[in-house]
Amino acid sequence: MAVKVYGPVRAACPQRVMACLFEKDVEFEVVEVDLVNGEQKRPEFLTLQPFGQVPVVEDGKFRLFESRAIIRYYAAKYPNQGTNLLGITLEDRALVDQWLEVEAHNFNELVYTIVLQLLVLPRMGEGGDMHLVRCCEQKLGNVLDVYEQRLGETKYLAGDFFTLADLSHLPAISLLTTEAGMGHLVRERGNMNAWWEDISNRPAWKKVMKLMT
Amino acid sequence: MALKVYGIPMSTCTARVLSSIYEKEADFQIVPVNLQAGEHKQPSYLATKNPFGQIPALEDGDLTLFESRAITKYVATKYNKGTDLLRLGNLKESAMVGVWLEVEAQTYNPPISTIVYQLVILPKYGGTPKEEVIKANEEKLAKVLDVYEERLSKSKYLAGDFYSLADLHHVPYTYYMMKTPKASLINSRPHVKAWWEDITSRPAIKKATEGMTLA
Numbered sequence: 001m002a003v004k005v006y007g008p009v010r011a012a013c014p015q016r017v018m019a020c021l022f023e024k025d026v027e028f029e030v031v032e033v034d035l036v037n038g039e040q041k042r043p044e045f046l047t048l049q050p051f052g053q054v055p056v057v058e059d060g061k062f063r064l065f066e067s068r069a070i071i072r073y074y075a076a077k078y079p080n081q082g083t084n085l086l087g088i089t090l091e092d093r094a095l096v097d098q099w100l101e102v103e104a105h106n107f108n109e110l111v112y113t114i115v116l117q118l119l120v121l122p123r124m125g126e127g128g129d130m131h132l133v134r135c136c137e138q139k140l141g142n143v144l145d146v147y148e149q150r151l152g153e154t155k156y157l158a159g160d161f162f163t164l165a166d167l168s169h170l171p172a173i174s175l176l177t178t179e180a181g182m183g184h185l186v187r188e189r190g191n192m193n194a195w196w197e198d199i200s201n202r203p204a205w206k207k208v209m210k211l212m213t
Numbered sequence: 214m215a216l217k218v219y220g221i222p223m224s225t226c227t228a229r230v231l232s233s234i235y236e237k238e239a240d241f242q243i244v245p246v247n248l249q250a251g252e253h254k255q256p257s258y259l260a261t262k263n264p265f266g267q268i269p270a271l272e273d274g275d276l277t278l279f280e281s282r283a284i285t286k287y288v289a290t291k292y293n294k295g296t297d298l299l300r301l302g303n304l305k306e307s308a309m310v311g312v313w314l315e316v317e318a319q320t321y322n323p324p325i326s327t328i329v330y331q332l333v334i335l336p337k338y339g340g341t342p343k344e345e346v347i348k349a350n351e352e353k354l355a356k357v358l359d360v361y362e363e364r365l366s367k368s369k370y371l372a373g374d375f376y377s378l379a380d381l382h383h384v385p386y387t388y389y390m391m392k393t394p395k396a397s398l399i400n401s402r403p404h405v406k407a408w409w410e411d412i413t414s415r416p417a418i419k420k421a422t423e424g425m426t427l428a
């Protein structure tokens with residue numbers, strides 16, 4: 001029975017999960033959730049995810065939320081199927097966790113704020129705070145300088161193999177380089193640019209992009 | 214060989230790491246980092262410990278790690294002694310631990326760390342707390358704690374009927390918030406309050422919070 005992923009295919013956090021499921025060759029179906037009309041805040045949805053957020057995953061009777069917990073679960077559940085997303089040794093795993101935390105705590109909030117102010121609020125008819133966008137862009141540049149240095153030492157973030165740590169960045173960087181018009185942040189950094197070309201051309205990510213058409 | 218933890222015991226993220234080390238009964242030493250002197254922003258620290266210029270960092274032989282929530286996972290996985298913090302022997306239990314680890318990081322931490330920064334850290338360095346910021350984050354945290362109250366009325370701990378790393382991760386910022394008037398956010402919710410009293414009575418947590426002397 002296929003795994004059910006609740007969430008719109010256009011939203012970043014469901015995309016994180018879908019990329020992982022494609023990498024692990026796990027069959028799934030998408031159950032669209034209407035975020036524009038607040039479906040995720042209605043009582044029926046809150047029984048699935050009490051914080052009113054997407055995605056939620058249903059695997060038979062087992063239900064999970066939080067995209068970064070879901071990808072960790074599937075990467076661990078199918079160690080020998082699809083791409084190995086966790087490395088081999090305990091040390092590999094620790095480095096994957098380290099860069100997943102960097103994505104969550106040093107990277108994500110800045111991108112989230114940029115996207116909220118630049119794309120989401122204007123679409124809702126509210127003004128975005130351009131000063132805040134510029135501030136976040138600058139801070140993000142400083143963070144990406146660290147990534148640039150790291151990617152000069154190793155091919156991917158956790159080491160010389162693609163892992164969950166790289167995968168976790170796909171939705172946000174995709175948004176940044178397309179709709180948010182901030183592709184220069186990646187293009188101007190040689191190692192980051194090469195890494196981005198590599199990971200965004202993986203078949204699994206291309207399948208996620210195709211779902212949006 | 215003992216683990217080396219670079220940081221200071223009164224810092225929330227260092228305390229998070231120390232809590233996990235105490236729970237796993239591992240040997241360690243603290244290597245203090247002089248934040249006042251900006252040691253964590255010096256080139257040698259950036260190059261060898263944490264390129265983002267933050268504490269804590271961990272050295273275990275050849276391996277250096279940063280990000281407290283990655284370090285605690287490493288400690289919880291590496292050592293067999295002490296508390297089973299990750300439930301790795303049971304995939305579904307470990308998945309539930311994973312869910313509530315993310316809830317702490319993504320949903321609980323932002324408002325509570327802001328409240329603690331405003332009420333505890335800022336005044337220590339001569340700054341003035343911003344009422345609007347505190348109020349906005351208090352409202353967010355209250356909504357999150359309503360979900361926790363519901364969850365903890367059905368389950369003794371966050372991931373299930375077993376204490377785990379997910380509960381532990383909540384300790385440092387909550388400990389400091391409990392020293393402020395915003396303690397009422399916890400105290401007014403009976404299941405959350407009972408959970409808080411339970412986890413902070415653990416010997417490992419008591420040892421870690423002894424060093425948390427900022428408030």
